[in-house]
Amino acid sequence: MNGTSSVLSIRKLRTEFRSEAGHWFPVVRDIDLELAAGETLAVVGESGCGKSMLAYSMMRLVPQPAGRIGGGQVWLAGQDLLSLSERDMRAIRGREMSMIFQEPMTSLNPLMTVGRQVVESIVEHERCRPAQATRRALELLDLVGIPEPGKRYEQYPHHLSGGMRQRVMIAIALACKPKVLIADEPTTALDVTIQAQVLALIDRLKRDLGMGVILITHDLGIVAEWSQRVMVMYAGRKVEEADVESFFVAPMHPYSRALMESVPQPELAAAGQSLELAEIPGAVPALDKMGPGCAFATRCSYARDSCLPAEPALRDLGAGRVVACVRAEEFAS
């Protein structure tokens, strides 16, 4: 958390989209974020909370012309990525900062062998002989736990299972030992046992290579088991950030609490406890039609009149915890 050990620092990042009426509205609002080497920061929230768009913004992959980065800084390895030319940025992607996605099939080229795709990601960023690149690619396939890498090298993506394809994506993402890996729902399409294998792989490689990992997920179980810090987003904004232990002991934003209570807890069900899950009334607000107050207020069972006229500030409550709620202290364990 202290600035000196950060591999990635984000300041007041703001990403906007153009509405049908033609005005710009924010989908990522004033996000601050610090990521240390060897740390996994989980970003959680439901569909439309802005967590994927935050990732695309860091990679400067915001779809254009519908969207644009409206302000802020993304500091990586001593430079602000938002000030780089597109050409310089291309050198950063894959080499300094890589990203893997939910569905590896859509990000792999179906017409190219697995091996060649790994080789391409190597030679794109560094000069090396073909034989050298081939050897590196085989090492990488082995590193990510693909059995018989020599055989897999010659195969096409459709020959591989979903879990194996995700491993190939990880191999490509790690080809140049990036400082930061962004994983956007990397296991959502996978079965639970394969999910455990892939998350364990990311965790091991993170330690071996000293990377920082940003893990975007909707699954609070994954947050608890595979990250050290968590950031909850709602309507494009950070509403809570904490270390994982204290977050799960006592979430302090009403949205975090509601999310936690709506998750099935078979442990409790098996012990014969209440089977009624908490529901969050209403729906996520349309981002282009937001009022001035707290974006969660209309769905919040703790809301007061004072929540409506102005948005609550993101307050530092100490011990690495920040919460955007006027009543946060009431929820301390």
Add this chain to the structure above:
Amino acid sequence: MSTARELLSVTGLVKHHHTAGGMVRAVDSVSFGVATGETLGLVGESGCGKSTLGRTLIRLHEPDEGAIVFDGTDITHLGRRALRPVRRHLQMIFQDPYASLNPRRSVEQILSEPFEVHGVGDRFDRRERVGSLLARVGLRSDHAGRYPHEFSGGQRQRIAIARAIALEPKLVVCDEPVSALDVSIQAQIINLLRRLQTESGISYVFISHDLSVIGHLADRIAVMYLGEIVEIASRSALWHEPLHPYSQVLFSAIPIPAAPSQARRRRVAMAGEPPSPIDPPPGCRFHTRCPHAMPRCREDAPRLGVVAGGTGGQRRVACHLYEAQ
């Protein structure tokens, strides 16, 4: 599970799929029962045959072998006409409500259809029934005039549920009904399904790859691997003490949303991925990945046998480790 109130009984069910790569025994000699008002969870990984089993149960697929007895009637080979009166008691809900709702029909038309097909009520009466169905699933009566695309994913799933319960079915097969929904919406649909069960005593066969959802909803759970049931037991028995080595791997892989200092963690690791269902391993199908495999597991397929003791009453396990008991 008392046999007296058994609503569905499946014996030796087999369903083949013919694929380009060869014949797949997607469901292989599966036997189980579902009691009135009970939820049976079906779990297993992609390709284990759980969806095929769900569809074969309600005769969306024709079974190749075995018998399905529903509410006292053997429906295994009933023809279209004879099946019709049974169908109203046997419904299904799918993962993607958008694909199962006709986009050109209004909610009123969609929900009137079951009544029309089965000749229930007149036009005036049906309108009233649609109104009360909408209320039961938490939608408003003015939603009746709208079309599926005007609704959110969670609301569409409510419409699909309303259609499934229109004729007061006795059994509903739910195939991944909450998998595409955000957690807060998922909670609404899970609560709704449970409330409907309490109100009218429906039985569910609930298929999901999400073990937390199954663990929350199911009274009993059947674990499938490569087309076979390898263990079937009460929820608490499987949750606290899975016996089959595959169940142990599966249940230990669930990430628990709790503070690291409080979570019990004993992950049972498993190498590799499921073998091809076209050419399953001989003997026990799990032996290629099983941490406890013995020489006889390679030749001799274990039967799904009753295992006494443990928590949560009777359970059945297909594993040589427990046969001596």
